[in-house]
Amino acid sequence: MEKRTLGQSDILITPVLIGTWQAGKKMWVGIEDQETIKAIRAGFEAGITTVDTAEVYGDGHSEQIVGEALSDVRDQVIYATKVFANHLKYDQVIEACERSLKNLKTDYIDLYQIHWPSGSFNSEKVAIEETMKALNDLKTQGKIRAIGVSNFSRSQLEEAAQYGRIESLQPPYSLFWRQVEKDLMPYCQKQNISILAYSPLAQGLLTGKFGSNHQFAEGDHRSKNKLFANKDHYQRVQNALEQLRPIAERYQCRLGQLAIAWLIAQPQTNAIVGVRNAEQAEQNADAGNLKITPEDLAEIDKIGRTVTDYLDDSPIMWEF
Numbered sequence: 001m002e003k004r005t006l007g008q009s010d011i012l013i014t015p016v017l018i019g020t021w022q023a024g025k026k027m028w029v030g031i032e033d034q035e036t037i038k039a040i041r042a043g044f045e046a047g048i049t050t051v052d053t054a055e056v057y058g059d060g061h062s063e064q065i066v067g068e069a070l071s072d073v074r075d076q077v078i079y080a081t082k083v084f085a086n087h088l089k090y091d092q093v094i095e096a097c098e099r100s101l102k103n104l105k106t107d108y109i110d111l112y113q114i115h116w117p118s119g120s121f122n123s124e125k126v127a128i129e130e131t132m133k134a135l136n137d138l139k140t141q142g143k144i145r146a147i148g149v150s151n152f153s154r155s156q157l158e159e160a161a162q163y164g165r166i167e168s169l170q171p172p173y174s175l176f177w178r179q180v181e182k183d184l185m186p187y188c189q190k191q192n193i194s195i196l197a198y199s200p201l202a203q204g205l206l207t208g209k210f211g212s213n214h215q216f217a218e219g220d221h222r223s224k225n226k227l228f229a230n231k232d233h234y235q236r237v238q239n240a241l242e243q244l245r246p247i248a249e250r251y252q253c254r255l256g257q258l259a260i261a262w263l264i265a266q267p268q269t270n271a272i273v274g275v276r277n278a279e280q281a282e283q284n285a286d287a288g289n290l291k292i293t294p295e296d297l298a299e300i301d302k303i304g305r306t307v308t309d310y311l312d313d314s315p316i317m318w319e320f
Contacts, residue, residue: 001047001288004270006078007167007194009146011110013050013078015264016288017196018043018281019274020051023065024058028220033065035277040069042278044077046285052170052196052272054082054115055100063103071105079104080196082115082150082170085123093134097143112138113148113170117156128156132163139164148196151315154183157193166193172317173197173269175206175259175304176227176237179315181266188268197263199317200271202227206259208241224318226311236307243303247296253287260287262300 003012022028023036040051051070053062063081070077081104087096100109112135118126138144148168149160160166169188171180177199188195201207203222212235216223227233241255248258263271275281292300 001285003049004194006111006146008165008192009167011078011146011167013194013270014048014288015270016048016260016284017050017052017080017270017272018048018284019198019272020053020062020066021057022274022276023053024056024062026058026061030217031276036065036275037069038278039275039281040066043275043281043285044070044073046282048281048285048288049076050078050080052080052198053104054084054113055087055096055103056082056084056115060099060103063100067103067105074106078110079106080111080113080148080168081109082113085114085116085118085120088114088118088123088126088131090130090134093131094138097138101143108142109144111146111148111168112144113150113168114152114160116151117149117153120151128160129163132160136164150198153315154187157184157187161191166191168194168196170196170198170272172199172315173263174200174202175262175300176202176240176307177311177317178304178308179311179313185267185269193268195266195269196272197269198272200263200273201256201259202237203317205237206241207254207256208245212238221318226317226319227307229319233307233310236310240303240307243306244300247300250296251290251292253290254283257283257287257290258292258300260284261290261292262297262304264288265292265297 001014006013025031053066081100083096135147146167150170173180248255260271273284
């Protein structure tokens with residue numbers, strides 16, 4: 001898989017990244033550690049060398065699974081992890097980074113990201129200057145190589161950038177969820193900031209595997225996703241998928257692979273795709289090598305807007 005430069009850094013990432021929220025098991029059902037480890041390893045062997053995790057995913061469990069899966073090939077992979085909104089004071093950032101290093105079984109993190117802005121989820125408000133000072137100090141010490149942010153608005157991103165170089169933004173972004181295109185994407189293009197899109201398959205919707213009457217198991221947070229929870233949105237999703245199927249058939253690929261290929265063809269954009277098993281990981285890697293014609297990209301774009309034109313401006317995908 002052809003690699004790309006992360007922002008203005010010297011870090012090379014794959015346009016498809018392995019996502020590991022589900023590896024933490026908290027807020028997910030039916031996840032087995034050994035299956036996750038096999039999936040991460042299969043993704044690596046298929047060419048995906050960049051893995052995204054976070055301290056909050058299962059309170060460090062996801063990071064531990066990543067470390068277990070890839071520690072013997074650490075020099076060949078890029079680790080991206082995140083510090084949560086309740087750990088943004090100077091000392092808390094330093095301590096969180098040390099925990100993540102231990103969980104990941106490594107002495108450096110390639111990309112360390114602020115997971116949510118200060119104040120999110122009723123966390124204490126901390127000045128971005130203080131958080132960035134900790135991140136810059138960690139970078140100087142060689143414990144992290146690059147700084148990123150996740151779930152930031154344009155104004156929050158601009159403010160953070162006053163205190164240090166931001167190499168990446170991690171927003172929710174998919175064919176069915178496109179708020180990032182309005183003002184964040186133009187800023188990222190201008191500043192050469194990489195976009196690492198999470199939920200690039202709209203939490204599985206873009207795979208086409210959820211029928212019109214699908215019900216999630218109790219405890220599965222996806223039932224709170226606005227695209228699932230709102231009946232009108234869900235019907236528009238089903239209609240759009242029917243229009244996408246013939247395009248996927250032309251490329252002899254799955255719906256999910258088509259959605260990933262469309263996404264990584266957008267400006268500055270890379271896709272963080274979760275994996276439950278080795279087969280999914282291999283399919284995601286194949287999507288990273290899929291080339292869609294400009295005409296078909298435009299057609300896919302048009303179909304996606306039949307869903308997104310009816311969504312409000314809130315960037316948050318869930319109704320928790």
